[in-house]
């Protein structure tokens with residue numbers, strides 16, 4: 066049977082340790098969990114069963130493995146030390162018999178986008194970023210259409226355009242927009258991305274290092290590794306559609322609390338073909354997963370045991386290829402979700418009504434509380450608002 070392994074990492078240290086080790090998670094203070102994580106080996110979490118290709122009928126099996134660092138811990142530690150732990154997780158995947166390995170969330174953000182890790186391992190490695198980008202593009206088109214926004218007449222902003230997923234999304238969706246606004250921290254890299262977006266056919270491409278310029282955009286895709294809460298309520302214009310691909314989320318929980326006139330949704334969620342059981346609750350409803358894991362599973366279905374989506378410059382060719390392959394095997398864009406809830410017609414109608422009067426209405430009763438939001442567990446992220 067073809068197989069894969071996927072590496073995830075904890076979000077809120079105490080809570081997530083408790084998911085695997087209830088006693089330790091209860092008694093150990095957060096600081097001690099952080100301290101011990103440096104010495105803790107990679108953790109076998111579960112066996113994944115029940116994924117079945119729509120095209121071939123074949124089943125695959127997989128394994129979830131945790132690297133015991135939070136996103137913040139990975140950013141703070143020397144890169145070579147983080148690599149060492151991820152490589153150890155990859156070696157565990159090899160011993161389990163996995164044929165391809167996916168790097169979840171920050172395990173591919175750290176360093177060079179998986180290139181060094183892939184060199185250290187015998188098993189083929191993917192960041193899963195190409196399919197994540199493809200799915201974010203689809204989700205954004207769908208959400209814009211739900212809000213009656215014509216992309217060709219509006220400004221599309223990409224926050225984190227200098228990153229792997231951001232750059233790919235900008236090249237794919239940029240040519241469909243009236244104007245493209247690339248938001249990033251490094252002017253030189255932004256210029257390079259702008260040239261690529263123009264080469265794909267976009268005529269009007271603007272650059273900014275000031276995130277407050279987001280107010281110009283009707284459609285926003287945000288995909289940074291800022292660690293959460295980067296996009297604040299005051300940066301968004303009324304009626305904006307915001308696709309948040311980042312884990313931890315870029316969009317601040319305050320947006321859910323204060324801005325019922327904008328439509329924020331999770332980018333990158335797909336349904337898995339078959340009756341998949343991940344064997345571990347990583348915070349999504351049954352049958353759903355993230356684009357990065359879906360890319361890893363697709364490579365397993367396809368028996369494409371080769372490195373994929375590595376580095377910080379993804380190609381549109383790979384993005385289109387993996388999108389086609391995932392679709393062939395039965396992965397589909399999931400119903401859009403916003404701050405842990407399914408985005409239903411009532412929410413969309415409310416956003417439209419608020420936006421048409423030019424701002425939020427009082428009584429944001431359809432949005433979750435901060436407790437709702439922070440009580441959720443995510444693959445490789447941390448809770449919003451921390």
Ligand SMILES: NC(=O)c1ccc[n+]([C@@H]2O[C@H](COP(=O)([O-])OP(=O)(O)OC[C@H]3O[C@@H](n4cnc5c(N)ncnc54)[C@H](OP(=O)(O)O)[C@@H]3O)[C@@H](O)[C@H]2O)c1
Nearest residue numbers: 170225227228229230250289290291311312333355356357
């Ligand atoms: N939903 C999913 O299925 C899924 C799958 C994979 C990854 N992800 C998430 O997607 C995000 C991006 O992943 P990636 O692989 O594209 O990462 P990446 O290549 O490292 O890109 C990260 C981007 O974030 C920017 N950034 C970092 N800190 C920032 C800050 N404080 N303010 C503004 N911009 C900042 C970087 O800017 P510089 O160029 O200036 O450093 C870069 O443009 C991560 O949050 C990751 O966890 C989600």
